[in-house]
Amino acid sequence: MAKPGKAADTAKGGKLPPAKELLQYYRDMLLIRRFEEKAGQLYGMGLIGGFCHLYIGQEAVVVGLQACAKLGDAVITSYRDHGHMLATGMDSKGVMAELTGRAGGYSKGKGGSMHMFSREKHFYGGHGIVGAQVPLGTGLAFAQRYNKTDNVTFCYFGDGSANQGQVYESFNMAELWKLPVIYVIENNQYAMGTSVARASAQPALYKRGESFGIQGRQVDGMSVVAVKEAGEEAVAHCRAGKGPVILEMMTYRYRGHSMSDPAKYRSKDEVTKMRAEHDPIDQVRALLLGNKMVDEDALKAIDKEVKDIVQQAADFAQESPEPDPSELWTDVYVEA
């Protein structure tokens, strides 16, 4: 089975992107990393409750694909969603304040870590039922086609979701109707504590669309450059009206499934090795410095900028008041 960093095809040896582009990736990935680390810290302090699923390790996937998106393209994902929100340009303050359940959160504190949305940024959640976002994302693509736009939908799900029946119901309709949807399987190797090998009769998840005639591609999801390159090809396919595409992103989460997961199902060595050899942020850093595209100071400046943004988000998330008790009864229905 392919491992992260050793996907069936990679863009290694591809063209080195310009410094400006790499710097943007560096910043965007670092923002997610630092944000998630801060969220983990606030969780430990009891300021964030319930479930909290961190995206640390997987940053290259959403950052690389968002680099292929244009205005109006939709994004929908599961409950491991903080990174996607930040990558679509949602304000880190509003995201963090939602994590702390405050009035300043994107859902006024009523959604929580798993349920945030932004019409403005075309981010459609944030869904807590494994696999349910796949028909929903297919529906967003249906609306894009119905409205005769050339926008596409990035529909993210994990290796765990890939075994849900409704995913295949969606594949069938999407190919049948040539809907502009990119199914991004973030294969981080573990569905909660169950490895792909223990759950999937066909572990090469990019092949899961073959019987529907959907093209699939396995990508090194730890390399933002590889993700971007694969994403460009997929987006072009979808925008041309040729129907859906599957991208299996071989990635890895460093933390447990959620904050309460001690991750006993894998060895410490496995995690350490992945961090040391395939970290998506380190890879970009090495490219920038190794090719003398920027100096350490330039990266330090970004580190500081990101650190400040995250601190401000954390401050806001603690200062923002809890929602007014009257909010309990609002937003159940849209008043006609």
Add this chain to the structure above:
Amino acid sequence: MSIEILMPALSPTMTEGKLAKWHKREGDEVKAGDIIAEIETDKATMEFEAVDEGVLEKILVAEGTEGVAVNTPIASLRGEDEKPGAAPAKKAEAPKAEAAPKEDKAVESAVTAAKTPAPELKDPAIPEGTQFVSMTVREAIREGMSEEMRRDPKVFLMGEEVGQYQGAYKISQGMLDEFGPDRVIDTPITEQGFAGLGVGAAFGGLRPIIEFMTFNFSMQAIDQIVNSAAKTLYMSGGQMGSPIVFRGPNGAAARVGAQHSQCYAAWYSHIPGLKVVAPYSAADFKGLIKAAIRDPNPVIFLENEILYGRSFEVPKLDDYVVPIGKARIAREGKDVTLVGYSIAVGHALAAAEKLAEEGIDAEVIDLRTIRPMDHETIIKSVTKTNRIVTVEEGFPQSGIGAEIAAVIMEKAFDQLDAPVVRVHGKDVPMPYAANLEKLALVTVPEIVAAAKAVCYRK
């Protein structure tokens, strides 16, 4: 000896149909398997095959005849070696369905096609002098959907067999021709998939109407309805609503067994974020489907197969919309309140007629909307009658009657002169056997008995 050929029943609920065409003439030789006639219901045209061999002796019902009752002799067949004019022996012929991919239940009202029940009250929302036209529930739903699709290009209809097949129950007949395949969309048999796709399309700004061939199949999709459609507005702090209608027949039809005969009103009415509508009359079906499509919230629109073929007076207005959340007094009375929804309203009205013969003046409330429930109308009625019987086709536990009983305990306990009584479907999976099914369903005598009990009458 001649063999009688009888008018066939083409579906569990068919009682009569049109003899559309004869393929054989008198004197023609008939072989087993020959198509001898075409029979038309309001839902489908079916070919009718011969089972026996012989010569078609006499055509008893001319082609083009409408309203031919099931089991009426339509022709007689003479065996090859028989003399003309011998006494006919009874013999039924088996119908041949054209195609039955999943469901192919031609629909005819099993209950004698009831016209508008006599003392129905006028809706105060209908202007004086409005003309009325007689229309079936099926036509009313179709007209309501079509009017809304003409009005708003974002509205589309999606489901199994809604397009080329013209609707499993012919609700969407002709709509593919008018609106085209981009807006009347045949889906694969994939309820969870297309229900979720519909919710996603609603998030994306469209106004989907999702048809379930029956609500029994919506169990495959209930996660998308409850977790995605109903809750997202709240979870998004009001940003992301899903304006969508899930509609289709609900409850029992006739003789289709336990998996195709359940009422889901109580299930969906449990969920904050959903609206649940279950009309009875064609006028309400039309006005409420239009309101449901325009509503910015997810609406569960429960229809009833038995009601599809029934005719009612519908106001002839350019834009007849009935507000969601308002019950209707279907019959005024002072002695006891009967409250129900969907087909149970018809049973309640029939019971009210019987009760009147015995000097009990029953008021009948047609809930029309299950959620949000119109408590005001119920309580106002109980305040007048001091007695109430709930009527529903669904199961008793945690049912709509249980809910109404609780509401009355909380809000109108002091008005009661007798405990609330529930009349409901029996607490068993729906049996197939005709006699058992009849026992399982709500009956008029049960409602009459319950009403008399709360009036302390024998």
